[in-house]
Amino acid sequence: xxxxxxxxFSDAVIAIAITVMVLELPTPHxxxxxxxxxxxxxxxxxxxxxxILGIYWNNHHHMLQATTxxxxxxxxxxxxxxxxxxxxxxxxxxxxxxxxASVPTAAxxxxxxxxxxxxxxxxxxxxxxxxxxxxxxxxxxxxxxxxLSPVLYVIGIGLSFLSSRAAVAVFATVALVWLxxxxxxxxxxTAARPDDxxx
Amino acid sequence: xxxxxxxxFSDAVIAIAITVMVLELPTPHxxxxxxxxxxxxxxxxxxxxxxILGIYWNNHHHMLQATTxxxxxxxxxxxxxxxxxxxxxxxxxxxxxxxxASVPTAAxxxxxxxxxxxxxxxxxxxxxxxxxxxxxxxxxxxxxxxxLSPVLYVIGIGLSFLSSRAAVAVFATVALVWLxxxxxxxxxxTAARPDDxxx
Amino acid sequence: xxxxxxxxFSDAVIAIAITVMVLELPTPHxxxxxxxxxxxxxxxxxxxxxxILGIYWNNHHHMLQATTxxxxxxxxxxxxxxxxxxxxxxxxxxxxxxxxASVPTAAxxxxxxxxxxxxxxxxxxxxxxxxxxxxxxxxxxxxxxxxLSPVLYVIGIGLSFLSSRAAVAVFATVALVWLxxxxxxxxxxTAARPDDxxx
Amino acid sequence: xxxxxxxxFSDAVIAIAITVMVLELPTPHxxxxxxxxxxxxxxxxxxxxxxILGIYWNNHHHMLQATTxxxxxxxxxxxxxxxxxxxxxxxxxxxxxxxxASVPTAAxxxxxxxxxxxxxxxxxxxxxxxxxxxxxxxxxxxxxxxxLSPVLYVIGIGLSFLSSRAAVAVFATVALVWLxxxxxxxxxxTAARPDDxxx
Numbered sequence: 001x002x003x004x005x006x007x008x009f010s011d012a013v014i015a016i017a018i019t020v021m022v023l024e025l026p027t028p029h030x031x032x033x034x035x036x037x038x039x040x041x042x043x044x045x046x047x048x049x050x051x052i053l054g055i056y057w058n059n060h061h062h063m064l065q066a067t068t069x070x071x072x073x074x075x076x077x078x079x080x081x082x083x084x085x086x087x088x089x090x091x092x093x094x095x096x097x098x099x100x101a102s103v104p105t106a107a108x109x110x111x112x113x114x115x116x117x118x119x120x121x122x123x124x125x126x127x128x129x130x131x132x133x134x135x136x137x138x139x140x141x142x143x144x145x146x147x148l149s150p151v152l153y154v155i156g157i158g159l160s161f162l163s164s165r166a167a168v169a170v171f172a173t174v175a176l177v178w179l180x181x182x183x184x185x186x187x188x189x190t191a192a193r194p195d196d197x198x199x
Numbered sequence: 200x201x202x203x204x205x206x207x208f209s210d211a212v213i214a215i216a217i218t219v220m221v222l223e224l225p226t227p228h229x230x231x232x233x234x235x236x237x238x239x240x241x242x243x244x245x246x247x248x249x250x251i252l253g254i255y256w257n258n259h260h261h262m263l264q265a266t267t268x269x270x271x272x273x274x275x276x277x278x279x280x281x282x283x284x285x286x287x288x289x290x291x292x293x294x295x296x297x298x299x300a301s302v303p304t305a306a307x308x309x310x311x312x313x314x315x316x317x318x319x320x321x322x323x324x325x326x327x328x329x330x331x332x333x334x335x336x337x338x339x340x341x342x343x344x345x346x347l348s349p350v351l352y353v354i355g356i357g358l359s360f361l362s363s364r365a366a367v368a369v370f371a372t373v374a375l376v377w378l379x380x381x382x383x384x385x386x387x388x389t390a391a392r393p394d395d396x397x398x
Numbered sequence: 399x400x401x402x403x404x405x406x407f408s409d410a411v412i413a414i415a416i417t418v419m420v421l422e423l424p425t426p427h428x429x430x431x432x433x434x435x436x437x438x439x440x441x442x443x444x445x446x447x448x449x450i451l452g453i454y455w456n457n458h459h460h461m462l463q464a465t466t467x468x469x470x471x472x473x474x475x476x477x478x479x480x481x482x483x484x485x486x487x488x489x490x491x492x493x494x495x496x497x498x499a500s501v502p503t504a505a506x507x508x509x510x511x512x513x514x515x516x517x518x519x520x521x522x523x524x525x526x527x528x529x530x531x532x533x534x535x536x537x538x539x540x541x542x543x544x545x546l547s548p549v550l551y552v553i554g555i556g557l558s559f560l561s562s563r564a565a566v567a568v569f570a571t572v573a574l575v576w577l578x579x580x581x582x583x584x585x586x587x588t589a590a591r592p593d594d595x596x597x
Numbered sequence: 598x599x600x601x602x603x604x605x606f607s608d609a610v611i612a613i614a615i616t617v618m619v620l621e622l623p624t625p626h627x628x629x630x631x632x633x634x635x636x637x638x639x640x641x642x643x644x645x646x647x648x649i650l651g652i653y654w655n656n657h658h659h660m661l662q663a664t665t666x667x668x669x670x671x672x673x674x675x676x677x678x679x680x681x682x683x684x685x686x687x688x689x690x691x692x693x694x695x696x697x698a699s700v701p702t703a704a705x706x707x708x709x710x711x712x713x714x715x716x717x718x719x720x721x722x723x724x725x726x727x728x729x730x731x732x733x734x735x736x737x738x739x740x741x742x743x744x745l746s747p748v749l750y751v752i753g754i755g756l757s758f759l760s761s762r763a764a765v766a767v768f769a770t771v772a773l774v775w776l777x778x779x780x781x782x783x784x785x786x787t788a789a790r791p792d793d794x795x796x
Contacts, residue, residue: 005206005260007602012214015609020222022683023617027690031698050683054676061602061672075260076378079253086221086249093226101230179673204405204459211413219421274459275577278452285420285448292425300429403604403658410612418620473658474776477651484619484647491624499628 003064006078010060013082017089018053021046024093045096045108048172049088052112055178056085056119066135067126074129077122084115105160105167112171113153120146149174205277206263210256212281216288217252220245223292244295244307247371248287251311254377255284255318265334266325273328276321283314304359304366311370312352319345348373401462404476408458411480415487416451419444422491443494443506446570447486450510453576454483454517464533465524472527475520482513503558503565510569511551518544547572600661603675607657610679614686615650618643621690642693642705645769646685649709652775653682653716663732664723671726674719681712702757702764709768710750717743746771 025042028035036043060081070078091111095104123146127137140146156170224241227234235242259280269277290310294303322345326336339345355369423440426433434441458479468476489509493502521544525535538544554568622639625632633640657678667675688705695701720743724734737743753767 005210005264008207008605009210009214009256009260011602011606012211012609013218015606016215016218016613017221018679019610019613019683020219020617022614022687023222023620024226025687027621027687027694031691031695031700033700036700036704047680050680054673054680057606058672058676061606065602075257076253079257082217083246083249083253086218090221090224090226094230097226098230103230103232103235107235204409207406208409208413208455208459211410212417215414215417216420219418222421223425274456275452278456281416282445282448282452285417289420289423289425293429296425297429302429302431302434306434403608403662406605407608407612407654407658410609411616414613414616415619418617421620422624473655474651477655480615481644481647481651484616488619488622488624492628495624496628501628501630501633505633 003067003070006070006075007061007064010064010078010082011057014053014057014060014085017086018050018057021049021089021092024089024096026097041099042093042096044168045092045100048168048175049092051175051179052171053085053088055175056081056115059119059178062139063123063126063136066139067130069129070126071129074122074125077118077125081115081118081122084111084118087111088115100164100168102161102164105164106157109153109157109160109167109171112174113150113157116146116149116153120150145177148177202263202266202269205269205274206260209259209263209277209281213252213256213259213284216285217249217256220248220288220291223288223295225296240298241292241295243367244291244299247367247374248291250374250378251370252284252287254374255280255314258318258377261338262322262325262335265338266329268328269325270328273321273324276317276324280314280317280321283310283317286310287314299363299367301360301363304363305356308352308356308359308366308370311373312349312356315345315348315352319349344376347376401465401468404468404473405459405462408462408476408480409455412451412455412458412483415484416448416455419447419487419490422487422494424495439497440491440494442566443490443498446566446573447490449573449577450569451483451486453573454479454513457517457576460537461521461524461534464537465528467527468524469527472520472523475516475523479513479516479520482509482516485509486513498562498566500559500562503562504555507551507555507558507565507569510572511548511555514544514547514551518548543575546575600664600667603667603672604658604661607661607675607679608654611650611654611657611682614683615647615654618646618686618689621686621693623694638696639690639693641765642689642697645765645772646689648772648776649768650682650685652772653678653712656716656775659736660720660723660733663736664727666726667723668726671719671722674715674722678712678715678719681708681715684708685712697761697765699758699761702761703754706750706754706757706764706768709771710747710754713743713746713750717747742774745774 025039025046028039088111091104091108095101095108098104123136123140123143127134127140130136152170152174156167156174159170160167224238224245227238287310290303290307294300294307297303322335322339322342326333326339329335351369351373355366355373358369359366423437423444426437486509489502489506493499493506496502521534521538521541525532525538528534550568550572554565554572557568558565622636622643625636685708688701688708692698692701692705720733720737720740724731724737727733749767749771753764753771756767757764
């Protein structure tokens, strides 16, 4: 089965999740800069979630570029990932509207943790299907980032009961670590198709 | 007429329906785990509807992979299916916010029943157009699942007036039965295009 | 310029408009069938708008299948059509929530009238670009339906101040007239590519 | 890496942003034309933002048509543009619901300014990657419009504290300037592929 329609569906769900979050931003009732400043937890949560969903889209994009086919379990692992990503707007709103209160911040971290594990599982299924010698397997390599992220998320979830600012800082750190796109896959693809300047 | 744009439109509608449901999740006003626990009927309804819409996307995907062309009646049967799927977020919210009260749960089942019948009708039109010897026809075969689901939905609708938990359990059972993707079509496609490792 | 991306964008906007309408359906607060019965103006408005947007998608689909290229004015005429279609959820909610009161029903008709004129203008630009001997031109022919619809909408708008039920009946009649997809274009395409069983 | 999926994702985000704005339109509670007239700031803001997002889609479309490949920085510059475009519905609602009060109007201008700078940065990265002799570079040329727009936005933001009507007029002027699609790229493409009547 080809990857085309799974990519299209994933893109649609991520694009919708990233965009509908803006609908959760409550319109300030006041018309002063103060009103906007008071909305900073909401806006900061939005920025963080936008970047995180953007990273998922980006890495998902890279991974599927290097994938030649999908099967039933991969489709379901992908839907599982999309399930957790679709919950991001919900926890983002809860955390933002309560100015990073402990429990909503922890819940935000739990959804990110679940999404990270779902991505890891999806990647594992693709590598198993494509084989250890495939582009994806070579590109992922030891996957330090993939293994480090869940650990950091667990630390962040714990921290949210001590200092939710520190927890958010940890979540933002994970995002920064991932902001560097998977050049490994890009390099792998370039090595495999050295003279291909486009699709 | 090619199936491409009908697939794209269906994917978009299902992707949107699956994602906007999260907008119906009311942000808890409290910031305790209790608030999240009190939201369990809403969250459980969301999970169930996400899985059901995911199954529809998946099977729709498989069916159209094996379909080579569409005509007017198929386009309309497809829109009819999308109509009922688009109502899922509405009944999901009604059922979830009222903690599985009888009538909302029955209404949830009615929409699922209508969607199942619409899918069955769409499948019938595609088989009639493609011919009894086509991949789709061979893959669907006797279609036990397709015939069993409406019966189970009717039972679930009836049960919702006795015990809405039992009704939800029946709806979840139908989902579990379908969770196994249509391997038959996958097998049919593989048999028809044995040396095709992806589009 | 190719029609591909314009089709994709139009599909996305129409798919979103058709699906987000369900977000405008207010969840009944009650849990009785009465609550659902009281929601009938809202649900009926939803069904009508769903069918109308489905028709636009369908005919837009057919028209662009027969179109080989687009230019700047066509892109803008298309955006103009999408603008009016994007307002359909707004007028649908206003009309439904006020149980077909005169002014909201007339406003609903005005948006449908504007969309019909925008479609007519888009079609005219495509025919001018493709030439009078093109498949689109031959398929549209004298375009009785395209010329009749605005007249019926004007009648419906007028009627909404006498009897809004009659007005809605007129709007529904236009939908029924169009429900028969543009077989002319299908026939034209088949004649032009007689041995083409797919994309 | 090909431009296909980046185009698809951008289209989806812009299509969603353009369409969900209608969800921000508050349904008038009254059923009179007065109610609709009182909603004119909301409706006017919607029209302006629809046109602006339509322009972005259109020019983005043209630019990527002339682009043959994307790399990591381009993907991120694109996401950065989409971030600001995704905030348009938020500032549109704030400005519209407060009838063009100074601060919301200035905030609206700030988001437009940021989007314009993000587009300019994206364009710069694409030209650097494609080379100075590329179709995109030739088509953009001295890019008077791209350089003028941020200046006009800054003027508009300043004006919003003196007369928000004048500020909105400036924002609308920028839109009008851009309404003429990038014929330069179209001409460049035609020159490069003179006998190509579509993809």
